């Protein structure tokens with residue numbers, strides 16, 4: 477019989493740690509998911525989970541969205557991929573252009589990490605300066621250039637294998653406009669990166685007015701401002717955080733939802749910067765001025781699913797449902813904390829829910845303070861929830877989808893309460 481444990485044994489023999497992503501590693505072993513639908517999923521042993529991980533926040537429409545699957549299946553019968561231009565990529569780019577206020581032009585990529593790599597290359601090329609300012613704790617993928625600073629409060633080497641010379645080009649700022657303004661005095665900084673939600677999809681929210689403030693600073697100091705909307709794009713509103721707040725970056729990085737939850741990504745932004753990717757407009761001896769390739773960029777299979785998703789995401793109803801379910805979850809969890817007299821907080825913007833175990837407020841706390849959580853409690857909570865059939869994504873953060881119902885959310889809250897009861901006994 478296939479069990480999670482037997483699969484883990486096999487996996488460890490052929491994959492480092494048995495996993496394809498370091499955050500999927502669990503002891504004694506992960507659960508191997510066989511099937512997912514809406515806000516639920518089932519592992520190979522038939523165990524069911526209420527899902528708040530949702531494809532690492534990519535499945536805003538719920539798991540296995542029928543319209544996306546139908547579009548992908550239809551395209552599969554025509555061709556999954558040939559490496560040529562095709563009409564679907566145009567329709568997909570037109571959707572992004574319509575929905576994202578700053579999207580004059582769009583270029584598709586292979587993932588969120590590739591999107592931030594490309595956006596940074598464009599920022600450097602356009603500004604002519606190599607240093608990048610990024611905000612403490614914000615995550616922009618796993619590549620060398622933006623890994624330093626992803627761990628809040630930590631300025632050291634982010635990983636073995638990242639050259640010091642590359643890390644030295646990254647300047648880390650706290651999410652304070654005064655601090656950013658001081659650091660931007662460095663002339664060698666040409667590009668600014670901000671996760672539009674604040675760090676870790678909003679577990680460390682941006683101070684009020686931060687996006688407008690950093691927009692103004694970028695304009696005054698002549699830097700390329702990049703919003704990383706890999707999480708917030710199409711989630712915070714059909715046009716992402718930039719549409720909701722009315723603050724426009726120069727470039728935007730997208731992935732996860734922009735692809736309808738399929739592999740891939742995109743960047744979009746101001747024509748005069750994006751045109752550096754145009755092979756028909758050579759500059760400085762380079763054609764195109766900024767090089768970008770990628771075998772599977774805008775693969776037709778993904779484009780078909782993405783277009784189906786864009787249609788569903790364009791009205792705002794999906795976001796309203798997901799937001800309402802997250803608010804219900806946060807309220808329910810806060811009631812559990814109160815009734816059990818635990819000094820903790822569930823909070824979050826849009827369709828997210830984050831937990832803080834250091835008190836009933838996160839006001840004025842730094843990224844490092846918010847994210848420093850008592851390990852025994854959160855480990856116990858995560859494992860207890862998983863054992864009882866709730867996947868809360870990470871130890872302290874999760875998302876909802878439009879497929880969540882009040883009944884499923886209430887069931888999850890009940891399980892949360894039972895798990896807490898065990899932990900505080």
Ligand code: PLP
Pocket residue numbers: 532587588589590592615616617618671704705706707731732741
């Ligand atoms: N940017 C943000 C804000 C993310 O949350 C992520 C992934 O979680 C990325 C970039 C990287 O995307 P990917 O995992 O597709 O490479």
